[in-house]
Amino acid sequence: MGHYVPHTDDEIAAMLADIGLSSLDELFDVVPAALRLAGGLNLAQGVSEPDVIAEMERLADRNRVGADLVCFAGAGAYDHEVPSATRRLTMRTEFVTAYTPYQPEVAQGVLQALFEYQTMVGRLSGLAVANASLYDGASAMVEAVNLAAAATRRATVWVSGGVHPHWRATLATFAAGTGHQVVDVPLRDGVTDWAAVPDGEAPGAIVVANPNYLGVIEDLGPARAAADRHHALLLGGFDPVSAGLLRSPGDDGADVAFGEGQPFGTPLSLGGPYLGLFACRLEHVRRLPGRLVGRTVDVESRAAYVTTLRAREQDIRREKASSNVCTNQTLIAVAAMIQLSWLGTGGLRELALRCARGTRYTREALLSIPGVSPFTRGAVLREFAVHVPIDPVVAVDRMAEEGFLAGVPVGLHAGVTVGPGDEAGERGLLVAVTERRTKAEIDAYAAALEKVVR
Amino acid sequence: MTDSIRATAGAPQHGSMDGTRLGDVTGAQGHRPAPAGRATSIPMIGRDSEPTIFEMSSPGRHAHSFRTTGLPEWAAEDLVPSEHLRAAPLALTEVSERDLVAHVTRLTHRQYSVDLGAYPLGSCTMKYNPKLCDDVAALPGLTGSHPAAPASCTQGWMEMLCDLSDTLCEVTGMHAATLQPPAGAAGELTGLLLMRAFHSANGSTRTKVIIPDSAHGTNPASVTLGGYQTVTVPSDDRGLVDIDALRARLDTDVAGIMLTNPNTLGLFEEDIAEIAAAVHEIGGLLYYDGANLNAILGVTRPGDMGFDIVHMNLHKTFAVPHGGGGPGAGPVAVSERLAQYLPGPVPCREADGSFSWRTPEHSIGRVHSWHGNALALARAWSYIVANGGDGLRRVAEGAVLNANWLRHALRGAYDLPYDRPNMHEFVASTASLKKDKGLRAIDVGKRLLEEGFHAPTVYFPLIVDEALMIEPTETESPQTLAALADALIDIAAGTEEAWKAAPRTTPVGRVDEARAARTLVPTWDARDGFS
Numbered sequence: 001m002g003h004y005v006p007h008t009d010d011e012i013a014a015m016l017a018d019i020g021l022s023s024l025d026e027l028f029d030v031v032p033a034a035l036r037l038a039g040g041l042n043l044a045q046g047v048s049e050p051d052v053i054a055e056m057e058r059l060a061d062r063n064r065v066g067a068d069l070v071c072f073a074g075a076g077a078y079d080h081e082v083p084s085a086t087r088r089l090t091m092r093t094e095f096v097t098a099y100t101p102y103q104p105e106v107a108q109g110v111l112q113a114l115f116e117y118q119t120m121v122g123r124l125s126g127l128a129v130a131n132a133s134l135y136d137g138a139s140a141m142v143e144a145v146n147l148a149a150a151a152t153r154r155a156t157v158w159v160s161g162g163v164h165p166h167w168r169a170t171l172a173t174f175a176a177g178t179g180h181q182v183v184d185v186p187l188r189d190g191v192t193d194w195a196a197v198p199d200g201e202a203p204g205a206i207v208v209a210n211p212n213y214l215g216v217i218e219d220l221g222p223a224r225a226a227a228d229r230h231h232a233l234l235l236g237g238f239d240p241v242s243a244g245l246l247r248s249p250g251d252d253g254a255d256v257a258f259g260e261g262q263p264f265g266t267p268l269s270l271g272g273p274y275l276g277l278f279a280c281r282l283e284h285v286r287r288l289p290g291r292l293v294g295r296t297v298d299v300e301s302r303a304a305y306v307t308t309l310r311a312r313e314q315d316i317r318r319e320k321a322s323s324n325v326c327t328n329q330t331l332i333a334v335a336a337m338i339q340l341s342w343l344g345t346g347g348l349r350e351l352a353l354r355c356a357r358g359t360r361y362t363r364e365a366l367l368s369i370p371g372v373s374p375f376t377r378g379a380v381l382r383e384f385a386v387h388v389p390i391d392p393v394v395a396v397d398r399m400a401e402e403g404f405l406a407g408v409p410v411g412l413h414a415g416v417t418v419g420p421g422d423e424a425g426e427r428g429l430l431v432a433v434t435e436r437r438t439k440a441e442i443d444a445y446a447a448a449l450e451k452v453v454r
Numbered sequence: 455m456t457d458s459i460r461a462t463a464g465a466p467q468h469g470s471m472d473g474t475r476l477g478d479v480t481g482a483q484g485h486r487p488a489p490a491g492r493a494t495s496i497p498m499i500g501r502d503s504e505p506t507i508f509e510m511s512s513p514g515r516h517a518h519s520f521r522t523t524g525l526p527e528w529a530a531e532d533l534v535p536s537e538h539l540r541a542a543p544l545a546l547t548e549v550s551e552r553d554l555v556a557h558v559t560r561l562t563h564r565q566y567s568v569d570l571g572a573y574p575l576g577s578c579t580m581k582y583n584p585k586l587c588d589d590v591a592a593l594p595g596l597t598g599s600h601p602a603a604p605a606s607c608t609q610g611w612m613e614m615l616c617d618l619s620d621t622l623c624e625v626t627g628m629h630a631a632t633l634q635p636p637a638g639a640a641g642e643l644t645g646l647l648l649m650r651a652f653h654s655a656n657g658s659t660r661t662k663v664i665i666p667d668s669a670h671g672t673n674p675a676s677v678t679l680g681g682y683q684t685v686t687v688p689s690d691d692r693g694l695v696d697i698d699a700l701r702a703r704l705d706t707d708v709a710g711i712m713l714t715n716p717n718t719l720g721l722f723e724e725d726i727a728e729i730a731a732a733v734h735e736i737g738g739l740l741y742y743d744g745a746n747l748n749a750i751l752g753v754t755r756p757g758d759m760g761f762d763i764v765h766m767n768l769h770k771t772f773a774v775p776h777g778g779g780g781p782g783a784g785p786v787a788v789s790e791r792l793a794q795y796l797p798g799p800v801p802c803r804e805a806d807g808s809f810s811w812r813t814p815e816h817s818i819g820r821v822h823s824w825h826g827n828a829l830a831l832a833r834a835w836s837y838i839v840a841n842g843g844d845g846l847r848r849v850a851e852g853a854v855l856n857a858n859w860l861r862h863a864l865r866g867a868y869d870l871p872y873d874r875p876n877m878h879e880f881v882a883s884t885a886s887l888k889k890d891k892g893l894r895a896i897d898v899g900k901r902l903l904e905e906g907f908h909a910p911t912v913y914f915p916l917i918v919d920e921a922l923m924i925e926p927t928e929t930e931s932p933q934t935l936a937a938l939a940d941a942l943i944d945i946a947a948g949t950e951e952a953w954k955a956a957p958r959t960t961p962v963g964r965v966d967e968a969r970a971a972r973t974l975v976p977t978w979d980a981r982d983g984f985s
Contacts, residue, residue: 003840004582004773005852006931015859015932027854028753030722030875035754042624046842049586056836060595062610069607073600076823085517085551091592093569093775094562097583100779102575103899103909104967105960109500109565110778113558116507119977123544128984129976132779135636138823146679166823173797173819177647177681217538245530247540260823270611271601271824272636273781282984285974291779295981296970298962303503308970314639315671315914319684324675327637327769327784331777340546341507341554347518349530349543356533357525379535393604400607408602421813439524 003046069400070441072362074383074432075213075408076137076164077271078241078263080351081436085342086265090335100291100327104306105298110330111305114293117337124243125236125257125279126250132291132307133333134276134325137260138170141237143278143289143323144256145171145205148233149180150287150322154204156181158226160192161416162212163237186415190216190376193415194226202230209237210249213417214376214410214430215359215383220252227253233284240264240277242381244352256280265339266332275332286312289323351435355382358433358442365446366431371453375410375428383432385410388453392429393420398452404445407431500563500961507547507557508978517551564961566908568775572930572938576879576911576923577670577718579748579770586840587773587833596832601824605810611828612801612809618835619785619801625846626742626764627757628787632797633831634822638745639672641765641784642712644797645741646680647818648763648788649710651795652739655816660709660738666695668718668915670745682709689917693719693872695729704732710739715759716746716877718915718923720857730760739763739792747771748927749854749878752847762789772834783830797821852928853878856935860926863939867946871918879925881918887946888920895920897953898945900964904957905941 007015016022028036047055071079090096094109101107101114114132121130134140145157159168161184168184175182183203186196192208206227210218220236227234235256236249241263249257261275262268280288286309294308314321343351363384366372371389388395392409399406410417411424418424433442530539549557566573573580590596599608619631635641646663653660663682665673667689674684685703690696694717711733715723723729733740742756744766751771756764768774769782776782788796797820798813841849854877861870861880869883887893899909899922911923926935945953957963973983 003845004584005848005928007852007855011932012855015855019858019862024851024855027851027858027875030724030877031750031754032724032727035727035758037752037754037758040847041752041843043621043843043846044839046840046845049584049840052586052836052840053589055839056590056593056614056832057595059610059614060593062613063595063599064603064607065595065598069603071600073602075602077601079600081521083518085555089555089558091588092559092562094565094567095778096588096775097568098565098778099568099573099575099578099580099776099908102911103566103903104965105900105957105962106566106903106908107778108504108961109561109563112504112506112564113561113778115976116978119506119508119979120546122977122979123546128980135640135781135827136823138820139636139640164823166820169820170822173647173821174643174679176650176818177643177679179681217534219537243540243544245534245540246538248544251540267597268600269597270599270608270828272822272827273830274823285976285984292976294970295975296966296973298966299964300962302962304962304965306965306967306970308967308974308976310971313671314675317675318671319674319678321671321675321678324639324643324672324679325637326639326672327767327776327782328780329636329777330779330781331775332781334778337507338554338558341549341557342517342551343546344516344518344548345543345546346516346548348546350518350520353530353533354520354523354525356530357528358523360528360533361525379538381534397604397606400604405600405603405607435520435523437523438521442525 068403069405070403070445071405072431072433072445073405073408075430076260077268078432078434079268079436080263080434082265082267083342086335086339089338090265090331095331095334101307104304108305111293113334113337114330115295115305117333118293120337120340121277121279124240124248125238126248127257127279128282129285129288130279131288132293133329134278134290135329136272136274136276137164137258138167140258140276140278141167141207142171142174144235144258145180145207146178146322147256147280147284147287147289148205148235151233151284152204154202155179156183156201156203157205157207158183158185158197158203159207160185160209160212161187162192162214162218163207163209164213165417165419184416188415190214190378191218192223194222203232205235206232207235211239211242211381211383214385215380216376216378217246217381220254224253241352241355244348245356245381256284261336265335273329273332275329275336285309287322288312290325290328354435355433358437359384362431362433362442365442366449369446369450383430385428385430387428390453392427395429395453399448402448402452404448406449500560504557504560504564506978507549510549510553510557511547513548515548515550517549517554571906572934573908574910574924574926574938575908576925577745578911579925579927581773581927582929583773583775584837587836590836591829591833596829609809614835615801615831616803616809618831621838622766622785623787625751626787627755628764629790630793630796631785631787632800633785634797634826635765635784635786636822636827637780637782638765638767638784639676640821641786642672642676642743643679644786644821645763645765646676646682648792648795649739649741650680651816651818652792653709658737660707662708664703664708664711666713666717667917669712669714670718670743673712673743693721694723694725697725697728700729701732704736706736708736708738710741712741712743714743714746716749719872719881720876720879721872722877726759734760745770746878749850751850752843753850757789762792768830768834773837774830774833781827781830783827783834849928856926856928856930860924860935860939864942867943879923881915882922882924883918884920884922892950893946893953895922897956898922900956901945901953902941904959907938907941
């Protein structure tokens with residue numbers, strides 16, 4: 001169809017004449033004949049826009065969402081409210097259809113929004129410098145490890161078994177290229193047992209998540225002590241919603257903080273695009289991955305914003321760069337800035353508090369079901385795991401028939417958290433409760449779970 | 455200068471302001487043709503600086519409101535042990551929704567975008583992003599899916615991802631794909647790790663990856679992160695890979711080569727079949743950087759050229775909007791012998807017509823927290839369905855036609871170091887103009903902003919002095935192109951005074967980048983600066 005190529009036939013003929021050609025095919029004379037696709041692509045013909053929408057609605061209707069599948073799943077992807085103001089402002093096409101701000105004179109909108117975002121991430125993390133976003137929580141953790149390995153010139157990384165299994169899996173994938181040696185540190189009673197690390201090379205990085213994957217609040221003190229002992233950097237994973245109540249990783253001694261920013265203004269969306277939060281101490285700014293916006297002035301001494309310390313980045317350092325990040329998640333960062341402004345100082349605390357209240361209420365309701373027991377000890381805030389008397393994967397499937405996304409099946413293998421498909425000595429159900437869940441929904445959920453696990 | 459297109463462009467139905475034909479160059483404000491039919495912006499509003507959201511804060515004010523839940527209102531101290539609680543609320547800002555909306559809207563007035571005008575950034579493929587795709591990405595049935603939901607609850611998503619994956623394989627001539635990589639650079643690194651897994655499974659410990667001197671900066675950075683050493687191969691007088699120099703670098707330590715075809719000069723690597731044979735002969739693999747895939751849609755395919763691994767930038771070729779720098783999507787497709795190493799899980803179509811997640815037998819593992827930038831994938835899929843196979847070929851034709859026409863139009867005004875048939879983009883230079891009159895590539899970019907266009911990519915590729923890398927894309931009309939050509943010609947004929955003063959009509963003038971780096975102000979809290 002070619003809906004979006006505006007040229008008329010007459011215009012094409014005139015343009016071809018201007019460049020001395022007589023057909024569009026001649027444009028491709030530089031492609032050797034043997035390589036040219038003879039019959040064209042084996043794809044359907046284009047269709048009209050209403051037909052596209054109809055097809056996409058057909059696909060969308062095959063997914064079960066919203067009131068049809070009330071969400072009690074989390075595991076790094078949370079069903080928070082996205083208010084109208086955030087939704088509408090994030091759809092502004094000046095943000096949506098802009099490129100990376102290479103020309104700051106015509107990109108002050110995106111640059112200032114990112115500057116405000118960086119300020120907010122700095123405050124959430126309790127660290128001096130935040131970048132303009134990475135792809136997701138996993139990539140933020142991988143980049144944190146790369147920074148620490150470069151700063152300490154050591155390849156060994158201790159990673160808490162309470163870090164998200166998908167994030168640890170991503171780290172393992174990229175370690176095949178960087179050569180990092182990842183040592184998993186087991187959980188005991190739901191929190192990382194730093195005394196259980198086997199003997200070996202001294203680590204350059206120590207990675208912990210708070211709250212951890214099982215929802216348990218971790219004390220960063222022992223991890224910081226281990227980092228001090230080995231002159232390693234402490235990389236603190238954090239949930240930015242919980243930060244409304246909990247101390248920030250920077251307050252507890254983290255050198256680098258990383259996290260998943262999806263809870264602020266981004267819908268679940270099958271897991272992407274999400275938002276990698278990344279912040280570090282000032283002393284590491286020259287190794288900061290990705291883009292960084294700085295405030296400066298223009299020729300008339302007016303406040304202006306620009307991407308800065310560009311010499312860190314891949315297009316300048318090329319093979320000497322410690323990160324290859326170019327395209328990031330700017331629009332999602334802008335959404336987070338808007339959402340955090342909409343929440344405001346009081347609203348962020350209120351959000352965390354409401355999640356904690358719903359979590360307390362739900363946990364008590366589930367633990368009153370015969371056969372359901374705690375998976376961990378230790379305080380939780382917005383998420384918790386329980387043992388259920390049947391296979392948690394089966395429980396989730398049965399609960400879907402009852403209209404609930406019951407949670408995410410979780411396992412522990414040698415003290416390390418794993419996903420439902422992995423070998424595990426112990427299995428449970430990870431349940432998250434956001435500010436959107438009402439008492440009526442939670443009561444119905446608990447009643448349904450009692451029925452399906454009986 | 456040729457002018458037959460200008461005659462077409464100046465036809466009366468386009469209604470120019472004062473009878474001046476579209477494309478005529480007068481240089482004077484008020485004598486420019488009316489903007490109808492072409493995509494250029496008037497000087498932007500938003501000249502007043504905007505305070506930060508933190509300066510707008512008034513204690514006690516707020517925008518938020520929460521759902522009524524009926525839950526007990528326990529206090530924080532009753533829910534979280536006191537040793538974990540922060541001492542005081544974390545300060546963000548305190549503004550009303552009305553003030554927040556005004557602030558952000560004013561910021562948008564200080565921002566250029568494709569929806570405002572043409573964006574001829576070379577290698578970035580800043581084509582028009584159909585509004586249709588925005589509506590698709592907002593469908594509640596797509597935005598509401600939790601990524602860990604059982605497959606039975608996400609069948610629509612999985613059907614779409616399977617179809618998209620199959621289609622990307624058809625477009626690239628590949629066998630299987632992963633949709634996980636969230637950006638082009640992530641796709642590159644994924645591809646290099648696939649290369650590593652392939653060699654390692656074959657018992658080979660190769661150490662080097664070859665890239666041309668015209669390559670994107672992400673290529674060498676990805677090579678390093680993939681655990682390889684970069685070996686650079688020079689370009690020859692044609693602007694293509696110097697094949698003799700390449701042969702001299704090929705040995706059994708070479709894991710593979712990364713190529714962009716057409717390359718960053720906009721030139722098709724005509725010797726690609728010979729290059730592929732030579733690299734395969736020493737047991738190496740060919741990696742295709744899909745940044746410039748727009749030029750060859752439906753014309754030729756990386757798989758047919760001999761490539762083994764391909765990444766695509768859906769935010770370039772398939773009209774996913776760039777979002778001010780992201781999110782993008784960088785799927786990777788591979789030939790049959792590499793399929794077993796792809797990241798998992800991948801969506802699969804089962805014999806009964808249902809869809810499930812499966813992880814390839816020798817998968818390198820995950821490269822994303824979940825399944826990639828899914829909403830970006832949905833946008834790309836709706837764009838592909840709208841275009842169809844016929845429309846995608848038309849995209850390539852339009853892109854290549856526009857770029858060649860613009861190159862012709864600039865003859866005589868700028869240096870054209872490789873003045874031969876190009877694909878979707880070309881590289882001009884101000885090297886002579888700099889020598890004669892002091893005009894630098896950056897000045898052209900800044901002056902163009904005053905004319906209502908975005909600047910081209912400047913100072914890249916590195917092998918061209920004072921480079922202006924220009925990619926008009928297929929969605930700009932001949933009228934827009936003519937106006938862009940006129941603006942560029944006008945700029946070259948201008949004075950040093952005007953060049954150095956530019957841009958004067960933008961929200962801010964030239965920005966002091968040196969100061970930004972010298973006295974770092976990365977947050978409002980550091981507004982006095984770190985130095």
